[in-house]
Amino acid sequence: MSDSRISSNGVVPDLAELCRIHDVSLELIRRSHDVDELLDAVLAEYEKRLKEMSADTLGGESGPLDPDEAKKLQALVMFAGQAVALKEKAAAATQLRQRAEELERLNDELERALEQEARSRRRLDDLLAAIDAGIMVVGGDGRIQNVNRAASDLTGQSTERLVGRPASPYLGEVDRGSDGKVNDSAKVMLVARRDLRSEPEAEVVLMSDVTAHERETEERHRLEKFAELLKTLGVLSHKINNPLTSLMGRAQILQMKKETDPDVCKAAEVIEDSAKRIASYIRELAFVVKEGKEEALRPLLDMDAPQPFSEVDKS
């Protein structure tokens, strides 16, 4: 079949047909927001028009068409052109709508994910605030990214002042990945540095105030050393006492002899006095050991201090 049977300008002169086309067009335009809706209307119109047409209008032998059939064919061709154009627009509109729906769905998912992340963040903040130990998150640049309230209390700096500052002043000589102590004039802190698995460059620093514990430990060590010293003094005074007793006895014997040599008499006297002095020191030491008090030891070590035990029994 050739196209020659369709007039080249495609104009349909019949008024009734023009109105019909106009009504159909309006209906198609109304449905052109959705390709499925549009297609239903288009197919229905095709059915109607093909049924109204004579069988050999399309596909028949070549040759001039009956004028009525020619009009119907022209109208169908005109309708088909509109239908195809609107179908393309409807397909585009449908695709846009589907993309908009997909975007909206993704946006909802994103909002839910953001809300979940915010909840997790709030939970983490609450946990950090509840922990007594100081926690600092330090970035790869060595600057503090997050701190909890305990860290702020330990450092004496507000969280706002700490965030963004270098962490090194608070880490002392503690190496990355290790534990250690950091001393300042007021306190002793135990610092533990650990890598963050999720961010290889960053680390988390745990801090706790061990000042009281350190002081207790130091005091205990000092008392233990003092106890050892007292024990040693006790042993020593006992060891000195025995030969000292012999020395004093021999000196007294010498003095009791009728010695005519004045040098010998003088020497015996000096020996006895010196022995008595040594015995006095030994008694003072024995008192200190017996009392077990540190303050009792101090005067013995200070050569210029008045002797607190001048009233100690010398017998």
Place this chain on the structure above:
Amino acid sequence: MTVTRILVECEGVLDAHSAEMVKRDSLPLIDGESDVVIDLSNVEFIDSIGLGVLVNLYKAARLKGCNANFIGVAPNVRRVLEIIRLDQIFDVHPDLESATRALDQRR
């Protein structure tokens, strides 16, 4: 998941004489469970009535919630479809493989 398709094979002449038979034999096959492929490779001639039958089959598949497309359209039949732009309304494919692929994508 197994997907079934209905293949409607038309032969010879699709005109006023054969239209009713085609509709009578084909329309019951469109059950709403399977997509439809209408094979026109052996159709030698088609007229307005025959075109109306094709529109019926296409519309019936859509009404039942399925997809339909056409394959193997001979040049003279394609010419007729082109005049009234049905080649742009229908989904027309060169062969069964591309037709089934298009149906899969729409599912």
